[in-house]
Amino acid sequence: MKQRLQATVFKKATTPTFLIISNHASSFEFSLFHASRTFFSQSTHSTFFRKPLTSESKLRGISALAAVAFCASLIYPSTALAEPPFTKDKHSQIRTIRLDEVKQHGQEAEVKWVTHGTRVFDITDWILSHPGGEVILRAAGGAVDPYWNIFTIHKKAEVYDILEQYYIGDVDPRDLVNGKIPDENIHDPFVHDPKRDKRLVVHSERPCNAETPPEELTSFVTPNETFYVRNHLWVPEIDGSRYKLILELPDGEEKEYSLKDLKEKFEQVTITATLQCSGNRRNHMTKEVRPTKGLQWSAGGISNAEWTGIRLRDLLADAGFPVDDVPQEVRHAQFMGAEAYGASIPIDKATDKRGDVLLAYEMNGKPLPPDHGFPFRVLVPGNVAARSVKWVTKIVLSEEESTSQWQRRDYKCFGPNVGSANPKWDSAPSIQEMPVQSAITSLRDISTTSKRDRQLLRENGHEEDSVIVEGYCYSGGGRAIVRVDVSADGGRTWHQAELLPDEAKGSKSWAWKRWRWVVPRRDAGSCFVVKAVDEAYNTQSNDYESTYNFRGNLTSSWHRVEYKPDDKKH
Numbered sequence: 001m002k003q004r005l006q007a008t009v010f011k012k013a014t015t016p017t018f019l020i021i022s023n024h025a026s027s028f029e030f031s032l033f034h035a036s037r038t039f040f041s042q043s044t045h046s047t048f049f050r051k052p053l054t055s056e057s058k059l060r061g062i063s064a065l066a067a068v069a070f071c072a073s074l075i076y077p078s079t080a081l082a083e084p085p086f087t088k089d090k091h092s093q094i095r096t097i098r099l100d101e102v103k104q105h106g107q108e109a110e111v112k113w114v115t116h117g118t119r120v121f122d123i124t125d126w127i128l129s130h131p132g133g134e135v136i137l138r139a140a141g142g143a144v145d146p147y148w149n150i151f152t153i154h155k156k157a158e159v160y161d162i163l164e165q166y167y168i169g170d171v172d173p174r175d176l177v178n179g180k181i182p183d184e185n186i187h188d189p190f191v192h193d194p195k196r197d198k199r200l201v202v203h204s205e206r207p208c209n210a211e212t213p214p215e216e217l218t219s220f221v222t223p224n225e226t227f228y229v230r231n232h233l234w235v236p237e238i239d240g241s242r243y244k245l246i247l248e249l250p251d252g253e254e255k256e257y258s259l260k261d262l263k264e265k266f267e268q269v270t271i272t273a274t275l276q277c278s279g280n281r282r283n284h285m286t287k288e289v290r291p292t293k294g295l296q297w298s299a300g301g302i303s304n305a306e307w308t309g310i311r312l313r314d315l316l317a318d319a320g321f322p323v324d325d326v327p328q329e330v331r332h333a334q335f336m337g338a339e340a341y342g343a344s345i346p347i348d349k350a351t352d353k354r355g356d357v358l359l360a361y362e363m364n365g366k367p368l369p370p371d372h373g374f375p376f377r378v379l380v381p382g383n384v385a386a387r388s389v390k391w392v393t394k395i396v397l398s399e400e401e402s403t404s405q406w407q408r409r410d411y412k413c414f415g416p417n418v419g420s421a422n423p424k425w426d427s428a429p430s431i432q433e434m435p436v437q438s439a440i441t442s443l444r445d446i447s448t449t450s451k452r453d454r455q456l457l458r459e460n461g462h463e464e465d466s467v468i469v470e471g472y473c474y475s476g477g478g479r480a481i482v483r484v485d486v487s488a489d490g491g492r493t494w495h496q497a498e499l500l501p502d503e504a505k506g507s508k509s510w511a512w513k514r515w516r517w518v519v520p521r522r523d524a525g526s527c528f529v530v531k532a533v534d535e536a537y538n539t540q541s542n543d544y545e546s547t548y549n550f551r552g553n554l555t556s557s558w559h560r561v562e563y564k565p566d567d568k569k570h
Contacts, residue, residue: 094169094170095168095169095170096169096170096171096172096173097120097168097169097170097171097172098171098172098174098175099115099171099172099175099181099185102114102115102120102141102142102171103141103142104141105122105140105141106140106141106142107137107138107140107141109140109141110124111124112124112127112137112140112141113140113141113168114136114139114140114141114142114143114144115142115143115144115145115171115181116143116144116145116148116163117145118170118171118176118179118180118181119167119169119170119171120167120168120169120170120171121144121163121166121167121168122166122168123136123140123163123166125166126162126163126166135147135339135340138187138189139187142185142186142187143181143185143186143187145186146186146187146188146189147189150189150207150233150234153405189233189234190206190207190234190235192234192235192236192237192370193206193208193234193235193370193371194235194369194370194371196208196210196229196371197225197226199213199215199216199225199226200212200213200226200228200229201213201298201300203295203296203297204295206234207231207232207233207234208229208231208235208371209229209230209231209295210228210229211228211297211298211299211300211301212226212227212228212300212302212303213226213300214299214300214441214442215442217299217300217302217303217439217441217442217471217472218441218442218470218514220304220500220502220511220512220514221272221304221305221306221364222303222304222305223364224305224363224364224366224369224372226303227303227305227363227372228275228277228300228301228302228303229371229372230277230301230385230386231371232339232341232406233339233340233341234339235339235370235371235391236337236338236339236391238338238374238375238391240259240374240375241259243258243259243375243376244256244257244258244393245257245258245262245359245376245392245393245394245395246393246394246395247315247316247319247394247395247397248394248395248396248397249319249320249321249397250321250327250329250330250397250398250399255318255319257315259361259375259376262310262315262359262361262376263310263361265318266310266311266314266315266318267310267311267314268308268309268310269308269309269310269311269356269358270306270307270308270505271306271307271356271358271379271381271505271506271507271510272304272305272306272307272502272503272504272505272506272510272511273304273305273307273356273379273381273382273506273510273511274302274303274304274381274474274510274511274512275302275303275304275305275385275388276301276302276384276385276434276437276474277297277301277302277384277385277386278384278385278386278411278431278434278553278554279294279295279297279301279551279552279553279555280297280299280300280301280302280437280555281297281298281299281301281437281439281555281556281559282294282295282296282297282301282552282553282555283296283297283298284298284299284544284555284557284559285544285547285548285552285555285557286552288543288544288545288557289544289545289548290548292548292549292550292551292552293420293550293551293552294551294552294553299439299440299441299559302437302472302474302512304472304511304512305363305364306363306364306365306505307358307360307362307363307379308358308360308361308362308363308365309358309359309360309361309362309376309379310358310359311356311357311358311359312333312350312351312357312358312359312378312395313350313351313352313353313355313357315359315395316350316351316397321397323351324351326347326348326351329399330347330397330398330399331346331347331398331399331400331401332344332345332346332347332397332398332399332400332401332402333345333346333347333349333350333395333396333397333398334395334396334397334398334401334402335378335387335389335392335394335395335402336389336392336393336394336395336396337389337390337391337392337393338391338392338393339391341389341390341404341406342389342402342403342404342406342407343386343387343389343402343404343406343407344387344398344401344402344407345357345380345383345387345432346432347397349380349383349432353507354478354507354508355381355382355507356381356506356507356508356510357378357379357380357381358378358379358381359376359377359378359379359392360373360376360377360378360379361375361376372390373390373391373392374391376391376392377389377390377391377392378390378392381478381506381508381510382433382434382476382477382478382479382508382510383432383433383434383476383477384411384431384432384433384434384476386406386410386411386431387432401430407430408425408426408430409425410551411430411431411553412425412428412429412430412431412551412553413428413431413549413551413553413554414428414549414550414551415549416545416546416547416548416549418549418550419550420550420551423550431553431554433476433477434474434475434476434477434554435475435476435538435540435554435556436473436474436475436476436479436481436532436533436534436538436539436540436556437473437474437475437532437540437556438471438472438473438474438481438484438515438530438531438532438540438559439471439472439530439559440469440470440471440528440530440559440561441470441471441472442468442469442470442471443467443468443469443470443528443561443563444467444468445465445466445467445468445521445565446465446466446467446468446518447465448463448464448465456468456518457518460518462518462520464520464521464522465520465521466518466519466520466521467488467518467519467520467521467524467528467563468516468517468518469486469497469516469517469518469519469528469530470514470515470516470517471484471514471515471530471559472512472513472514472515473499473512473513473515473530473532474511474512474513474532475509475532475534475535475538477508478506478507478508478509478510479508479509479534479535479536479538480508480509480534480535481499481509481513481532481533481534481535482533482534482535482537483496483532483533484496484497484499484513484515484517484530484531484532484533485497485530485531485532485533486515486517486528486529486530487528487529487530488519488523488524488525488528488563489525489527490525490526490527490529490560491527491529491542491558495517495519496517497515497516497517497530498515498516498517499513499514499515500513500514500515500516502514509535515530521565524563524565525563526562526563526564527560527561527562527563528560528561528563529558529559529560529561530558530559531558531559540556540557540558541556541557541558542557542558543557543558544557
């Protein structure tokens with residue numbers, strides 16, 4: 001790499017700032033920069049708030065400076081501050097290492113090793129500046145390969161070059177089978193994943209991503225077993241008796257809470273809220289326009305449940321944060337999950353009296369299932385589900401949003417003309433509140449020859465064979481749905497569906513609404529269409545091209561379902 005990273009630390013007023021100049025910075029350099037900047041900024045909150053630095057804050061600041069220098073040395077080895085731990089030349093005798101010795105250098109060891117392929121590396125000095133933080137420790141004492149198969153960003157020449165600096169030897173041939181480390185000696189990151197309900201529509205197994213089956217989308221509350229699953233990584237194994245939640249305040253002070261503290265010290269709150277993946281209905285956009293990048297969800301990347309927990313606002317107040325007079329410098333609440341996932345929400349949402357942001361520990365009256373965040377998860381009603389971080393272990397109040405790829409890159413939208421080759425990620429805001437949405441989940445014939453159907457026909461004022469259409473509708477930000485329009489002829493004529501009553505709980509309309517429409521079969525055409533309208537009179541686009549984005553996020557155009565009279569169920 002000929003282009004050099006030039007870093008200058010300067011002061012303007014009392015705010016330390018990093019000036020980074022790089023004309024050809026790679027995405028990996030971007031990640032390193034954000035990782036080091038986050039580390040530094042979280043170490044110097046006292047300066048932002050005009051408070052004297054404590055000894056701990058000074059130490060954190062010094063560590064942050066070291067991290068930045070180290071990041072630069074990793075990207076550009078020619079500027080390294082020290083010799084790499086091991087240098088091999090043609091005259092060196094290659095050291096061979098038994099796998100039992102590698103295992104002795106695991107997470108708890110002072111010196112930490114990993115294998116990559118059949119080579120061994122001492123990563124002790126890399127951990128501090130690793131863009132993914134301490135996630136790499138999961139691989140310590142074993143193979144890093146299964147984790148890099150998940151975090152594919154590592155599969156780049158520059159990353160391999162960095163790792164090569166820490167090479168210390170090869171796995172002893174006596175421990176290899178057919179020239180490879182045996183599978184039984186490679187840790188499976190997904191070993192603690194739970195068994196899932198076979199009715200879920202699975203898009204990927206490792207990590208698990210599965211949508212709620214159509215027949216389970218017909219009820220107001222989705223059962224825990226068939227609630228859609230969106231995992232970015234593995235399901236961490238967490239011992240509730242040892243669980244700790246860390247809250248980092250703007251001045252760097254940390255407050256620690258046990259599971260018992262969280263459950264007994266604060267008021268218990270229950271709300272009904274819908275979670276929806278930003279990729280829900282992505283498959284519809286792909287089919288109607290052109291390919292999109294991401295899991296091809298149909299209409300089941302959404303579910304509704306009752307959530308019980310404590311208000312995030314109450315936790316912040318208990319820690320001494322002024323929730324009614326938020327300092328101007330604090331703009332975001334960042335959340336970190338036990339498995340490495342990270343995201344954030346605006347501080348105004350976190351502290352809103354009617355925002356109902358929870359730290360939830362129950363789902364539909366039962367402890368959170370492992371797939372849904374046991375023992376604690378963040379629940380941000382009205383926002384994209386990607387902000388409701390599961391297995392939350394740390395909350396940081398910060399002047400900037402989370403630097404994770406899931407905040408800065410994955411969950412964003414661009415114009416129809418922007419491709420995936422080189423989008424300007426910083427030009428688009430992170431997705432927070434969701435747009436208005438609706439879908440048809442059931443379309444079936446009902447007949448006067450059926451006793452059950454006759455009752456349903458009478459209830460809806462019909463005395464002839466008909467078609468019953470049902471589905472869900474939802475809008476983000478707590479905006480209530482005020483109308484659902486349904487068409488039986490592809491959108492030429494419209495009728496209003498019945499909004500079914502429910503017992504949703506919460507300060508605002510956080511839960512979806514169920515709707516129903518019955519139409520005589522003689523009036524049914526070949527295509528049914530639905531669109532919803534919320535209380536701000538937002539509605540859905542009639543085509544997919546106008547809202548196309550290469551990630552397929554926020555697909556919410558009219559939902560169309562073909563109808564054939566001879567079919568009994570669709």
